[in-house]
Amino acid sequence: MAELVSPSAAGPSYGKTQRRDTWWVEIIPVVVLLGGFGAYATLRAFEGRFYEWGPYLSPLYSPLIDPNHHWWPFSPALLILAGPLGFRVTCYYYRKAYYRAFFLDPPACAVSESRHSYRGETAFPFILQNVHRYFLYLAVLFLVFLWRDAIHAFFFDGSVGVGVGTLVLLGNVILLSIYTLSCHSLRHLSGGKLDCFSCAAFGGPRYKTWQWLSVLNQRHMLWAWASLLSVGFADLYVRLVSCGAIRDVRLH
Amino acid sequence: MAEAVLQIFRGDSKGGAAKECHVPLAPGMVVLDALHYVQAHQLPDLAVRWNCKAGKCGSCSAEVNGHPRLTCKTRMDALPLDKPITIFPMKSFPVIKDLVTDVSWNFRVNKKIPPFQPRAGAEWKFDQKDVDRVQEFRKCIECFLCQNVCHVLRDHGKKEEFGGPRFFVRVAGLEMHPMDGASRAALLRKELGIGLCNITKCCTEVCPEEIHITDNAIIPLKERVVDEFYDPLLMLVRKIRGAK
Numbered sequence: 249m250a251e252l253v254s255p256s257a258a259g260p261s262y263g264k265t266q267r268r269d270t271w272w273v274e275i276i277p278v279v280v281l282l283g284g285f286g287a288y289a290t291l292r293a294f295e296g297r298f299y300e301w302g303p304y305l306s307p308l309y310s311p312l313i314d315p316n317h318h319w320w321p322f323s324p325a326l327l328i329l330a331g332p333l334g335f336r337v338t339c340y341y342y343r344k345a346y347y348r349a350f351f352l353d354p355p356a357c358a359v360s361e362s363r364h365s366y367r368g369e370t371a372f373p374f375i376l377q378n379v380h381r382y383f384l385y386l387a388v389l390f391l392v393f394l395w396r397d398a399i400h401a402f403f404f405d406g407s408v409g410v411g412v413g414t415l416v417l418l419g420n421v422i423l424l425s426i427y428t429l430s431c432h433s434l435r436h437l438s439g440g441k442l443d444c445f446s447c448a449a450f451g452g453p454r455y456k457t458w459q460w461l462s463v464l465n466q467r468h469m470l471w472a473w474a475s476l477l478s479v480g481f482a483d484l485y486v487r488l489v490s491c492g493a494i495r496d497v498r499l500h
Numbered sequence: 501m502a503e504a505v506l507q508i509f510r511g512d513s514k515g516g517a518a519k520e521c522h523v524p525l526a527p528g529m530v531v532l533d534a535l536h537y538v539q540a541h542q543l544p545d546l547a548v549r550w551n552c553k554a555g556k557c558g559s560c561s562a563e564v565n566g567h568p569r570l571t572c573k574t575r576m577d578a579l580p581l582d583k584p585i586t587i588f589p590m591k592s593f594p595v596i597k598d599l600v601t602d603v604s605w606n607f608r609v610n611k612k613i614p615p616f617q618p619r620a621g622a623e624w625k626f627d628q629k630d631v632d633r634v635q636e637f638r639k640c641i642e643c644f645l646c647q648n649v650c651h652v653l654r655d656h657g658k659k660e661e662f663g664g665p666r667f668f669v670r671v672a673g674l675e676m677h678p679m680d681g682a683s684r685a686a687l688l689r690k691e692l693g694i695g696l697c698n699i700t701k702c703c704t705e706v707c708p709e710e711i712h713i714t715d716n717a718i719i720p721l722k723e724r725v726v727d728e729f730y731d732p733l734l735m736l737v738r739k740i741r742g743a744k
């Protein structure tokens with residue numbers, strides 16, 4: 249192997265590397281799961297029906313606005329989707345995942361890219377990632393509605409009960425809450441931005457909060473995937489019950 | 501005795517080629533031992549930089565089978581022996597000779613960073629919890645493996661506009677220090693180009709000191725840059741406060 253290296257030069261083409269492991273395997277789950285969820289959620293958002301049954305409301309349609317089409321002729325999901333979508337698109341973890349898997353920038357560590365004009369997050373559109381914290385504020389608002397839906401799912405025609413759907417919606421909102429609490433921006437705002445915890449106003453409680461959120465933050469990737477799958481599953485469950493494909497089982 | 505076949509880069513800034521060498525394996529052997537064996541028995545002029553052989557001086561960085569690694573911390577028995585093991589110099593820095601690269605660009609970046617500046621008039625007293633966080637950043641051994649693997653430098657060649665993960669680690673250690681009074685947010689945004697980092701985490705993956713470079717240094721610094729330059733609400737609050 250008399251391979252020449254031209255020092256400090258970028259590889260001329262994508263995928264050039266001396267790595268021997270199957271580095272491209274890393275991006276396959278991201279492409280499949282993110283791509284699959286994206287396609288499913290788009291179809292469901294445009295479908296505009298089968299989003300509620302009994303006390304259950306699909307998380308893709310919550311909060312439900314103008315379901316009877318007084319002023320909005322399209323699917324009500326389209327009115328609210330920008331919130332959760334923006335939160336995930338600007339999330340630090342998902343950014344890593346899709347920059348690697350969809351933009352191949354880089355495809356994997358120590359694997360070449362072509363030397364296109366790279367601006368990272370310094371120019372439009374990616375400079376907009378800096379607004380992530382505003383999507384966090386929105387996400388907290390959405391959580392309020394989703395908790396309301398989860399509690400609502402315990403009330404069947406005036407009587408308190410538990411169905412499989414109740415547990416599905418409850419599990420979903422718990423995972424979404426953990427995902428939101430583990431957000432990097434929240435970790436910063438809660439206390440990470442302080443240079444000196446003991447000198448700041450409310451420094452003690454902010455330090456404690458920052459510490460707890462940091463513990464959750466270490467698993468941010470896990471919460472990101474778990475909550476994405478739970479949203480998809482909760483919606484699918486409500487859809488199947490709503491269109492009559494399966495029957496909701498009452499546990500209590 | 502079992503032996504390993506190595507393909508070691510031989511050359512300089514003009515180019516070069518891999519040379520095949522055979523090394524008998526010994527228990528506990530690391531790649532740096534194998535290189536020393538080659539130096540002693542086959543290629544006496546093989547250029548290798550090293551100092552401690554204990555993973556602490558950060559000198560022996562190279563690319564083993566395409567992975568940026570400390571050669572003194574890479575065990576031979578962890579590598580597949582069915583094919584030759586490639587040992588190449590770090591790709592992002594100019595080769596001086598064989599496995600030795602010129603990393604002086606890093607020292608020039610370092611000079612751009614204002615050192616620790618005590619807060620004016622502050623009492624020199626702080627709690628342990630105030631400094632726990634910056635301890636992690638002080639573990640850096642300046643092996644520059646993170647700089648080498650970072651695609652902003654490695655593939656996009658942004659050495660003029662980008663400081664690189666190692667220096668975000670250094671800035672994080674200064675910015676989060678309870679007694680430091682300087683702000684380096686503008687420096688991070690402009691001269692060190694932190695916006696060029698797209699948080700794809702290769703630096704974290706290669707760091708031999710297991711510093712959480714992206715999660716604990718870069719992302720918190722990006723958030724501080726947002727505080728300063730991209731958050732309209734905070735900018736308004738500062739305006740109102742400043743106007744008073």
Ligand code: SF4
Nearest residue numbers: 650697699700701703
């Ligand atoms: S996370 Fe940023 S600094 Fe680290 S390797 Fe990736 S682009 Fe470079």
Ligand code: SF4
Nearest residue numbers: 640641643644646707
């Ligand atoms: S941060 Fe880690 S990888 Fe980078 S120079 Fe320091 S020890 Fe090496």
Ligand code: FES
Nearest residue numbers: 339340341431432
């Ligand atoms: S960083 Fe992932 S949700 Fe904020």
Ligand code: FES
Nearest residue numbers: 553557558560572
């Ligand atoms: S020789 Fe010191 S780190 Fe490898």
